[in-house]
Amino acid sequence: MSSHPAAIRVALLTPPGRGALAVVGVAGRGALAAVSRLFSPRGRGSLDQRPDGAVVFGRWGDRERGEEIVVVRHSAERFEVHCHGGAAASEAVIASLEADGAVRQPWPEWLKAAGESTTQVEAREALARAGGPKAARILCRQLAGTLDAEIARITRLDAAGDVTLAAAARDHLRRAARVGLRLTRPWRVVVAGDVNVGKSSLVNALAGHARSIVSAEPGTTRDVLETRIVLDGWEVDLVDTAGLRDDPAGPTEAAGIQRARSVVAGADLVLQVVSTTIPVSKAGSTSDRRDACPAMLVLTKCDLAPPGSEAPPAAIRTSTVTGLGMDELAAAIIRRLVPEERDDPALLGGPVPFTARHVEMLG
Ligand SMILES: Nc1nc2c(ncn2[C@@H]2O[C@H](COP(=O)(O)OP(=O)(O)OP(=O)(O)O)[C@@H](O)[C@H]2O)c(=O)[nH]1
Ligand SMILES: [Mg+2]
Structure with missing residues (x-):
């Protein structure tokens, strides 16, 4: 021994x-x-x-x-x-x-x-759970010591009585933490709209595989179906829901509609899906509900749009048959979820707090 x-x-x-x-x-x-x-x-x-x-x-x-x-x-x-x-x-x-x-x-x-700092160990734990190259890149920088170094710098500024610089550095980290805290908890994007408007087709097109059943029959999707995908380098949970209508075919569809409504409430972003084949005045059991969560209007089946038909100006025009608008939709979803990437490109390229412990440390 x-x-x-x-x-x-x-x-x-x-x-x-x-x-x-x-x-x-x-x-x-x-x-x-x-x-x-x-x-x-x-x-x-x-x-x-x-x-x-x-x-x-x-x-x-x-x-x-x-x-x-x-x-x-x-x-x-x-x-x-x-x-x-x-x-x-x-x-x-x-x-x-x-x-x-x-x-x-x-x-x-x-x-x-073995001598790694708490933040480095947290970064390794987060890396084991994070999906998507962008989260991995941010966490690798923190593993390399970027956040530890910044926190040490803020501590030195505090000690030197440099209140303004310390406050600015803390504020910068707090803004970065909004994204940092989501690196291991993907954004939730709920696809909602009336029956048969093409929600499941949209989910499948974004996921790149036939996750949800698609059929011409209204009321096909009955349950909440989640798919974890990577969009523009970010991990997203895409949630397909039962189409909303006032006269569900039975208790199963009614329960699905109930679930759809409740899942919308917890979304980071709702894609309000409207079909180009249905006049805008008749569409919108989702769009006329004023939910608190952010929403984006998506117009589907644009390959069937009669020539000269008009779309609401804010809508993203798509067709899962021709692929129209799909790249634009993916980019628009990420712009809404992670506006920092475009508005403040340096923010996520440096120190990024990514746990509740880090946020607490900022006071
Ligand atoms: N031409 C055309 N047809 C589409 C498009 N997207 C969906 N469809 C058709 O529209 C019908 C309904 O599509 P789904 O994706 O099942 O619609 P949904 O909104 O999920 O329907 P429910 O689950 O019943 O609420 C199917 O027959 C699809 O093939 C599109 O971009 N162009
Ligand atoms: Mg469906």
């Missing part, structure tokens, strides 16, 4: 679930001895004879029949065990190290013990 068994920490460093490879970290005084007891390198030379940085192939556990794995020696006190990606293989490696006296840690704790 190692002379300091409790000092050895072990953690699963890859996400739980199936993968091609799993990586188990082993660190602490006595790590070299602990790994050496369980690992039989192929070829000559034990682990203590290998240089730091060595990648060593061998077997874990039983010298003849143990699982084939790769050990990376970072130093005598830090190793990575790369094994098969199924949960059982990494669990077996961790359990054998625990049986030898090592202490299992969740990966955020492991990273903290």
